[in-house]
Amino acid sequence: MPELPEVQTIINGLKKHVLKKKIKQVRVLLPKIIRGSKNKFIQVLKNNNFIDINRRGKFIIFSLKNKQFLIIHLRMTGQLIYIQQNEIIAGGHSNQRNNFNLPHKQTHLIFSFQDQSQLFYNDQRQFGFLEIRGQKELKDLDNKWGIEPLSKKFTLIYLKKLLKNKRINIKAFLLNQKHIAGLGNIYTDESLFKAYILPTRQTDSLTEKEIKNLYQAIKQILKLALQYRGTTFNNYIDVHGRRGNFIQKLKVYGRENKKCLRCRQGIIKKIKVAGRGTHYCPQCQK
DNA sequence: CTTCTTGTTACTGA
DNA sequence: ATCAGTAACAAGAA
Numbered sequence: 067m068p069e070l071p072e073v074q075t076i077i078n079g080l081k082k083h084v085l086k087k088k089i090k091q092v093r094v095l096l097p098k099i100i101r102g103s104k105n106k107f108i109q110v111l112k113n114n115n116f117i118d119i120n121r122r123g124k125f126i127i128f129s130l131k132n133k134q135f136l137i138i139h140l141r142m143t144g145q146l147i148y149i150q151q152n153e154i155i156a157g158g159h160s161n162q163r164n165n166f167n168l169p170h171k172q173t174h175l176i177f178s179f180q181d182q183s184q185l186f187y188n189d190q191r192q193f194g195f196l197e198i199r200g201q202k203e204l205k206d207l208d209n210k211w212g213i214e215p216l217s218k219k220f221t222l223i224y225l226k227k228l229l230k231n232k233r234i235n236i237k238a239f240l241l242n243q244k245h246i247a248g249l250g251n252i253y254t255d256e257s258l259f260k261a262y263i264l265p266t267r268q269t270d271s272l273t274e275k276e277i278k279n280l281y282q283a284i285k286q287i288l289k290l291a292l293q294y295r296g297t298t299f300n301n302y303i304d305v306h307g308r309r310g311n312f313i314q315k316l317k318v319y320g321r322e323n324k325k326c327l328r329c330r331q332g333i334i335k336k337i338k339v340a341g342r343g344t345h346y347c348p349q350c351q352k
Numbered sequence: 353c354t355t356c357t358t359g360t361t362a363c364t365g366a
Numbered sequence: 367a368t369c370a371g372t373a374a375c376a377a378g379a380a
Contacts, residue, residue, distance in 0.1 A: 301358095
């Protein structure tokens with residue numbers, strides 16, 4: 067499940083390889099993953115090139131010529147894999163399974179560049195999408211989502227303001243992209259654990275101290291996860307098919323029924339909060 | 353066979 | 367107006 071650190075890791079990889087390369091061909095194998103007109107999609111991208119690549123929440127935004135933008139959301143199982151011309155090896159590398167045997171049955175779109183390199187969009191569950199937007203529609207998207215948690219604008223005061231007058235459980239608050247953009251199920255659980263806060267707590271019950279802890283936890287967890295190139299739990303891999311390493315650092319996510327690594331007393335519980343599997347330590351989260 | 357999984361939207365009911 | 371809960375989307379794992 068790509069969240070902010072995974073999406074950013076993918077973007078960092080893409081920027082090293084696909085910028086300014088002429089797109090010679092766009093093959094759409096599964097039309098429904100294109101939002102809007104498929105013809106327009108291909109027409110805009112063909113012979114165009116990626117001038118820049120940025121992130122907004124969990125969205126990847128490719129800047130194209132003439133103030134057009136390619137928006138990609140990976141949702142849960144989307145992958146972008148970059149393959150150089152001579153990298154596709156018959157038979158594939160056995161330890162990487164399908165990833166270097168592309169395209170495979172989950173490949174829904176292929177960009178081919180002038181230098182023979184290719185970018186594959188794979189998506190097991192087909193929930194992700196690609197879309198062409200102009201500047202105004204890009205602005206609409208930008209306005210729709212909450213603050214970037216790693217930006218300078220995201221201050222403690224800002225978080226306090228967001229929480230004020232809200233009566234909702236803190237997990238649902240953090241998952242809502244309209245408040246803070248980029249957190250998903252893994253990093254909300256990890257952030258709340260780090261801040262010693264139960265996911266079921268109501269936002270208006272949090273003390274000043276707890277909000278400060280949460281603020282710092284979100285920033286620290288996201289930065290560390292970025293350093294570790296994200297978390298691979300099931301499906302996530304970067305543009306080279308490499309797994310993220312933050313799984314070593316997870317303290318609660320996926321650790322149900324195991325002993326808490328922090329207090330060494332509690333047994334990590336898994337419950338449903340805001341419709342999502344939620345992990346916490348009943349001993350040290352209050 | 354059933355149940356669960358995740359990101360997001362849409363809907364219902366309180 | 368707000369919030370909780372759930373279904374939907376699809377495919378695979380357990």
